[in-house]
Amino acid sequence: MPTTQSAITAGDGAEVIVIDVRPRDAFDEGHIPGARHLDPNAVAAEHSPVSGSLRAIGEIESLLGTLGVSADRRIVFYDDRGGFHAARMLWLMEYLGHQNVAVLNGGLTGWQEAGGPLTTDAAVAFPARFQGALSPRRHATADDVLEHRRAPDGVLIDVRPPKMYDEGHIPWAINIPWSKNLGDDGRFLPADALMAHFKGCGVTPEHNVIMHCQVGLASSHSYVALRLLGFPRVRVYHRSWAEWGGDPALPKATS
Template identity: 25%
Template sequence: MRSEANILPLLVDTDQLEAALGQKNLLIIDVSCTRECYDQGHVAGAIFLDFKRLFCGQAPVANKLPSIDQLSALFSELGLTRDTHVVAYDDEGGGWAGRLLWTLEVMGHSRYSYLNGGILAWRADEKAQQTESVQPIASVYEAAIINPVERIELDELKDKLGQSQFAVWDARSAGEYAGTDVKATRGGHIPTAVHYEWTRAMDKDNALRIRDMAEVITELETVGLSIDQEIATYCQSHHRSGFTWLLGKIFGFKQVRAYDGSWNEWGNHKDTPIES
């Protein structure tokens, strides 16, 4: 649950973040796809995070949530404390930023915001950028899984398929959903999953900011995803679904959970049911 003590709301625009720069306990994290993007110019004070640090990196499903030890090491390195308010952004409309914020939520750290449109919006609005690299001030952060309900794993997901008021959101491309673009041992989608590709919610003519929320919610309801359902969202590696999980939070969905194993686990598993 978000606290009234949070420095910023969940979704912030460039003006709001600009006004908050320099505040105590504000930690801005750039999760752009490449270091080059960060080096070209970032929000003042932002530190760079390689998105691969958000994966456990271990077989058989390397994209799953890191271990407690890995999370403790990562967020100590980033300088996180219990009082830190994190603002996350990236250069692609919110996938990696969403994955980071989901990780914080799983750990029970609800002091966070997403910069709508990320660095593309910051640049489009001609906000000042910094090119010098910013080094975090390390802390001692002991991670814990405080909100495991934010995550759904394979066996629970299998058991819930077909239950009333439970829906599965496939955020991948149409080809991946249909099984014509195969990125695992098997192609297709999780049975009962409905398809709404993550980029549909982005305004491509407005720096990938989130489109009109009422319109997006209507589109989601049309395909079978309503705010009063429990929703599990997934993609290939819980990257694109990092953004769709975040959308659910922003839109006020009753319960949106992330399947971090995603298709990299489901599509490579020998006995998971598949539709195409």
């Protein structure tokens, strides 16, 4: 869940792995001391008919292992885009069964505003063995989305901007843009304001929620928001509109 500067600097640094999910050149210009680098698109398949789809799970596990990620470590991700890329990694880690994971609220900007230092020194990462235990309750397929339509407490959220939603969407999806999760300071809204926002859109913790976006990134941001609020049943349809919109057999609507 979102965390603060003190949370990632407290305690034995060997037990906390901080991962910078920004482009390499930005990382090289300055990053949180001890942070390891992960390219924002490293977990996405390079060659796939569905944009943004994940690499094979074994490949992702190996990638995380090279960064020193293991089951007994706390992992904190950050970026400089309001958590846009860091959130996908939090969702992915929970899908892989790793629960001790967080996003740095406010990202690199928040770190600097809090007086946190930057460095250009490269951190030494000692490879570890990471093997996930997939949690289906965090992941949804197109078939799940179709089945979910019949759930009496089911809600499908399309987190894309309204213009994209209007141009084409899943007929029973409601539009709640991911950007509304953030305040003007680039941090997640306080929990009470965030809860009021979702309740105002008709979404409460009692609902069984699936969310999607265009290519599986923005939906993870709203996933983090709902997990922060304690929603127990939240899944990401990570292949999202990139898959659904390109399949002529799946129903679509415009506004």
